[in-house]
Amino acid sequence: MQQNHNIVIAGAGGIAEAAALIIAEWSTTPTNVFIGDCILSKAVEVARWVKDGTTRQCHITPFHLPENTLTLGMKDIFSKGGILLDCLPGKNAPLMANYAKDFHLHYVNLTEYVAETNQIMAFAKDAETGFVLQSGLAPGYIDVLANGMFRSFCEEFGVDKVDTISMKVGALTKNAVAPHYYGFTWSPVGVATEYLKDAVCVRNFKKTLRPALSETHRIIIHGITYEDDLTSGGAADLPDALAGKVRNLDYKTLRYPGHYDWVKDQLAAIPAGDDQIAILQERMEAAIPRLEEDKVVVYVAVEGSDSDGALRRQEKAKVMEPQKVGKHMLRAIQTTTASPLVQAAAMLLEGTRKGVILQSQIDPMSFLGGDFIVKVYGEP
Numbered sequence: 528m529q530q531n532h533n534i535v536i537a538g539a540g541g542i543a544e545a546a547a548l549i550i551a552e553w554s555t556t557p558t559n560v561f562i563g564d565c566i567l568s569k570a571v572e573v574a575r576w577v578k579d580g581t582t583r584q585c586h587i588t589p590f591h592l593p594e595n596t597l598t599l600g601m602k603d604i605f606s607k608g609g610i611l612l613d614c615l616p617g618k619n620a621p622l623m624a625n626y627a628k629d630f631h632l633h634y635v636n637l638t639e640y641v642a643e644t645n646q647i648m649a650f651a652k653d654a655e656t657g658f659v660l661q662s663g664l665a666p667g668y669i670d671v672l673a674n675g676m677f678r679s680f681c682e683e684f685g686v687d688k689v690d691t692i693s694m695k696v697g698a699l700t701k702n703a704v705a706p707h708y709y710g711f712t713w714s715p716v717g718v719a720t721e722y723l724k725d726a727v728c729v730r731n732f733k734k735t736l737r738p739a740l741s742e743t744h745r746i747i748i749h750g751i752t753y754e755d756d757l758t759s760g761g762a763a764d765l766p767d768a769l770a771g772k773v774r775n776l777d778y779k780t781l782r783y784p785g786h787y788d789w790v791k792d793q794l795a796a797i798p799a800g801d802d803q804i805a806i807l808q809e810r811m812e813a814a815i816p817r818l819e820e821d822k823v824v825v826y827v828a829v830e831g832s833d834s835d836g837a838l839r840r841q842e843k844a845k846v847m848e849p850q851k852v853g854k855h856m857l858r859a860i861q862t863t864t865a866s867p868l869v870q871a872a873a874m875l876l877e878g879t880r881k882g883v884i885l886q887s888q889i890d891p892m893s894f895l896g897g898d899f900i901v902k903v904y905g906e907p
Contacts, residue, residue, distance in 0.1 A: 536559060
């Protein structure tokens with residue numbers, strides 16, 4: 528950030544604390560941060576953690592953010608704020624976005640939840656402030672990267688349509704053991720949700736829905752074999768924006784070989800009609816450990832024929848490791864998710880955009896070349 532701003536962060540989990548630290552440590556001017564949570568002690572703890580972890584001047588204030596109650600304290604802080612960064616679970620996104628609209632705040636969220644995103648789009652389309660939706664890792668960074676690569680491919684090869692756009696992301700542990708070949712590095716409910724809700728994609732130039740976990744394949748990235756499969760949410764609005772321009776487009780989640788077979792076995796044992804998301808989450812949490820040492824793998828490919836009819840393919844693959852920010856070591860999932868959130872905040876605070884801004888509507892070159900993005904993902 529180039530100017531002093533008042534930034535309100537909703538939530539005090541791993542992404543919220545990473546966003547607060549990144550703002551404190553990497554902004555070019557001191558910025559005021561207010562961090563709220565339904566458990567005040569968690570907000571207080573994160574505020575102290577950020578102050579202890581930054582090497583720069585930092586103004587960070589914790590506050591109580593109860594669910595479904597607008598307190599006088601919240602009103603005071605929202606009235607002072609310039610932007611609300613929503614790091615709460617996706618089910619809370621419409622409520623937080625309504626607060627942002629009512630108090631004339633810019634708003635950025637992370638959620639991959641499609642229904643909640645559609646709700647916000649409906650009531651924020653005419654807002655006087657900007658609402659950047661689904662601006663994390665996936666959805667978020669991966670979609671801006673894919674859209675930028677699509678544009679570059681078309682310009683370089685003199686075409687306006689392509690055959691395939693493939694987006695893949697894996698938030699993974701560095702090692703994995705049988706039978707599940709997985710370790711939790713982020714929200715278990717988020718994992719269970721993306722495994723069960725339909726994936727939005729493009730098939731034969733048309734936007735369509737496909738069942739999650741219905742297209743398992745193998746891929747080698749940087750010499751390591753992974754499996755990928757369709758999961759919900761990661762494609763953001765690209766199926767709408769690029770339908771008619773790409774024959775096949777999808778977002779898939781990367782896992783180590785064997786994991787998807789294990790998940791499908793768990794799903795097969797859940798009786799029809801039961802709350803599959805809750806039961807799958809319960810079964811995964813009982814069997815799969817949480818680990819701190821992680822990595823994030825990002826892969827995008829665009830394939831199609833050039834103006835002479837020759838088949839072309841362009842790929843980008845990145846692997847992000849844990850990274851030190853200030854005095855703290857952040858996990859890869861924290862930096863790769865929080866940095867696009869903060870970059871989107873900078874775009875709104877230092878620009879003039881208003882209303883709903885979807886991932887396809889973000890200029891890829893300026894966003895991917897932004898300071899907060901480059902420090903985590905490298906040059907575009």
